Amino acid sequence: MNYPDPNAPGQDAVQPPPGQGSYPPPPSPGLPAAPPVPLGYGAYPAAALPPGMYLDPESGLLLPQGTELASIGRRIGAYFLAIPLCIVTLVIGYLIWGLIVWGNGQTPALQVLGMRCWRPETNRVPGFWIMALREVAGGILENLFGMITLITSFVLMVAGRERKSIHDYIAGTVVVYDPDKVLAR
Secondary structure (H helix, E strand, O other), rough: OOOOOOOOOOOOOOOOHHHHHEEEEOOOOOOOOOOOOEEEEEEEHHHHHHOEEEEOOOOOEEEEOOOOOHHHHHHHHHHHHHHHHHHHHHOHHHHHHHHHHHHHOOOOOHOOEEEEEEEOOOOOOOOOOHHHHHHHHHHHHHHHHOOOHHHHHHHHHOOOOOOOHHHHHHHEEEEOOOOOOOOOO
C-alpha cells in the first residue's frame, strides 16, 4: 500500500492505518541478522574460564577457586594489625619478616589474617619485586600528603568494586582471602 509523501507540495500528511507502518519497521528479507551483543569489559564467557578459576560476580575479577575478594573489614583489620606487629617485633623484625613473605605475595599482617595479594592481569600471585613496589613506592605515595592520601586510599578501597587502595593500583594487585592456602607455593 502506498501513502502520499507528506513533504510533497499540496498534499496533507496522512497517517497510516493502525498496525501498519509502525516503528521500527519489520526486518527486510535479504538483510543479515544483527550481530550478537559483545561482552562488556571484564566479562568472560563461561567456556573461556581457565581451570581452577571462577568469575567473582561482585567485582568482575577472575579469581582462583577457594579464594574470595578480601572484605573491607578484613582489609581494615590488616592495616591496624600492622601497628602492634611493628611494635612487638621492634620494627626491624617486622621489616625482615616483610622481606621474607613478600615473595609469597603477602605482608606480615596479610599472612596472619590468611590473605594474599593477587594480580588479575597475570592470574598469579605477585613476586618479591611487585610486592616491593606495592609496599615501598605505594607506601611512600600513600603517606606523601599525610591524612589526605590516606583518606583518599581508604575511600578508593571502600567505594571500588575491586576494593583496591592506592598501593594496589600502583602494583596492579587485589587482596584475596585464602583460608585454605590454595595459593601457597
